[in-house]
Amino acid sequence: MSTVMQKIKDIEDEDSKNKATAHHLGLLKAKLAKLRRELLEPSAKGGGGAGQGFDVTKSGDARVGLVGFPSVGKSTLLNKLTGTFSEVASYEFTTLTCIPGVIVYRGAKIQLLDLPGIIEGAKDGKGRGRQVISTARTCNCIIIVLDAIKPITHKRLIEKELEGFGIRLNKEPPNLTFRKKDKGGINFTSTVTNTHLDLDTVKAICSEYRMHNADITLRYDATADDLIDVIEGSRIYMPCIYAVNKIDQITLEELEILDKLPHYCPVSAHLEWNLDGLLDKVWEYLNLTRIYTKPKGMNPDYEDPVILSSKKRTVEDFCERIHKDMLKQFKYALVWGSSAKHKPQRVGKEHELEDEDVVQIIKKV
Numbered sequence: 535m536s537t538v539m540q541k542i543k544d545i546e547d548e549d550s551k552n553k554a555t556a557h558h559l560g561l562l563k564a565k566l567a568k569l570r571r572e573l574l575e576p577s578a579k580g581g582g583g584a585g586q587g588f589d590v591t592k593s594g595d596a597r598v599g600l601v602g603f604p605s606v607g608k609s610t611l612l613n614k615l616t617g618t619f620s621e622v623a624s625y626e627f628t629t630l631t632c633i634p635g636v637i638v639y640r641g642a643k644i645q646l647l648d649l650p651g652i653i654e655g656a657k658d659g660k661g662r663g664r665q666v667i668s669t670a671r672t673c674n675c676i677i678i679v680l681d682a683i684k685p686i687t688h689k690r691l692i693e694k695e696l697e698g699f700g701i702r703l704n705k706e707p708p709n710l711t712f713r714k715k716d717k718g719g720i721n722f723t724s725t726v727t728n729t730h731l732d733l734d735t736v737k738a739i740c741s742e743y744r745m746h747n748a749d750i751t752l753r754y755d756a757t758a759d760d761l762i763d764v765i766e767g768s769r770i771y772m773p774c775i776y777a778v779n780k781i782d783q784i785t786l787e788e789l790e791i792l793d794k795l796p797h798y799c800p801v802s803a804h805l806e807w808n809l810d811g812l813l814d815k816v817w818e819y820l821n822l823t824r825i826y827t828k829p830k831g832m833n834p835d836y837e838d839p840v841i842l843s844s845k846k847r848t849v850e851d852f853c854e855r856i857h858k859d860m861l862k863q864f865k866y867a868l869v870w871g872s873s874a875k876h877k878p879q880r881v882g883k884e885h886e887l888e889d890e891d892v893v894q895i896i897k898k899v
């Protein structure tokens with residue numbers, strides 16, 4: 535283990551010397567990604583254990599995790615948002631395990647996870663860091679909690695810990711294809727101008743993975759890291775909100791600056807300031823789809839929507855959530871709402887639903 539850690543450090547040192555050429559840098563990045571994976575694989579010995587999260591059952595329609603340095607106010611936030619009890623104290627590492635709570639918001643049940651504080655080096659096995667970040671990987675959205683009176687550099691440190699564990703924040707999966715072949719060498723094409731990658735760099739990265747025959751097509755200005763992410767796989771792309779807590783401790787001028795930053799949400803958990811704003815943002819970032827069911831001849835049930843994710847929201851997904859045999863009996867559906875062209879529109883099971891649509895399923899007789 536220590537040798538892997540040492541290798542990582544050596545590469546990071548070499549990287550920071552910044553003398554390397556683009557393709558050499560690409561090679562270093564690939565080596566680094568491979569070593570990190572080695573470190574996180576279950577076979578790895580010692581160093582805080584493998585990438586196993588806390589054993590908390592998933593429940594509800596979505597899972598949101600609170601991640602941050604110690605004593606930034608994660609537990610205070612959980613208590614105020616969910617009414618669940620998690621111990622709060624002025625000393626660091628008060629929370630030692632994962633404490634779940636539930637928020638019912640706009641008819642959706644959102645599981646909120648309070649997690650132990652992480653420190654720099656968490657991804658490499660310091661403290662309970664790996665367990666925390668493994669659990670974070672199971673979330674649909676992460677709230678990075680920052681302390682308004684602590685240095686702003688903390689944000690970047692937390693991001694690096696999550697990135698080191700394959701979590702990509704507020705980022706779309708790279709729009710590039712990588713196809714392994716049996717022969718033909720490295721074939722690199724791009725539909726746009728590339729400022730980061732050239733054939734040499736791509737070849738250096740591929741050779742590190744012992745891949746000498748592959749078709750690589752870029753559809754945007756991808757970086758070496760993006761290519762490595764695609765080759766490595768198992769990356770998780772997740773929305774992230776930066777909740778800057780303890781704003782009762784800063785000036786109005788400072789608050790105005792924070793308020794303008796993208797993905798930021800200033801709050802005071804203790805004084806319950808802007809918790810509604812935070813919930814609104816969580817809702818926005820989760821991008822859930824509420825579907826109201828309308829039984830034949832009756833009004834829609836607006837109290838208890840079926841909650842679908844933004845990626846799985848066809849009529850078929852809806853049917854599967856209602857009853858396992860629903861699809862067998864499915865004839866067509868009537869849809870009212872923003873996804874419908876008429877009121878109602880008759881649709882098949884491939885139809886994509888929108889938030890707050892009303893659906894009536896017509897069964898075969």
Ligand SMILES: Nc1nc2c(ncn2[C@@H]2O[C@H](COP(=O)(O)OP(=O)(O)OP(=O)(O)O)[C@@H](O)[C@H]2O)c(=O)[nH]1
Nearest residue numbers: 604605606607608609610623627628629651803804
């Ligand atoms: N001034 C101020 N203090 C706060 C606020 N929220 C939390 N605190 C205080 O910050 C300290 C740490 O709060 P916790 O909720 O225990 O923080 P945590 O992030 O869960 O800490 P660990 O579990 O140790 O990682 C406590 O003394 C809280 O009372 C806030 O909005 N304003």
Ligand SMILES: [K+]
Nearest residue numbers: 605623625628
């Ligand atoms: K604490």
Ligand SMILES: [Mg+2]
Nearest residue numbers: 608609628629
């Ligand atoms: Mg805590």
